Amino acid sequence: MKAIRAPVIAAGLLLMAIGSAASAAEYQIVVANMKFGSPPDQLHVGDVIIWSNDDIFRHTATARDASFDIDLPAKSEARMTIERVGAVEFYCRFHPTMTGKLNVQP
Template sequence: MGSLMKLLPLLSALLWAGNGVALAADYQITITGMKFGSPPAELHVGDVIVWRNDDIFRHTATARDKSFDIDLPPKSKGRMTVAQAGTIDFYCRFHPAMTGKLDVRP
């Protein structure tokens, strides 16, 4: 089952490409020094974000609209596929002053 889950983003990207839509891209947002790194400027539905926690503290990447909640123990990574267009504000549940914003295009 794990192998199938890893293939789903690739299969989704291939289906989109066959319809004349650009392939999905992978991006990384790194947490270091109790701050989220800059999110990508050209983010689209179907793109994958790898959240990487380089801190010694546990963090989350949690959408204020509850559309995602990625738990990130120290020195770990979490992946998500962007599912909706629009502006999505996010924060760390453990450190609410840590905030960011995703601007997602269709």
């Protein structure tokens, strides 16, 4: 009986992991005209943000808590997977008046 339990438990955990990965969403935040576009209202751990810099200037998306620092040369994109819950304020290191906030749910 015990020999059957381990594979059943492992299969259940695998299905849970696959289900969690399948529910991740992708969102885009566009930088244009020296401004960050509005982030989605609710993000979840595992979601992916695609940062797109449509400006002619280099920008960054830098978390004030140092949890991420995305370099965005002009006309480029970068991907970031959300790794933790909470509110995170971000800014551009080159243009500190450019700011935004991510709200991440579990």
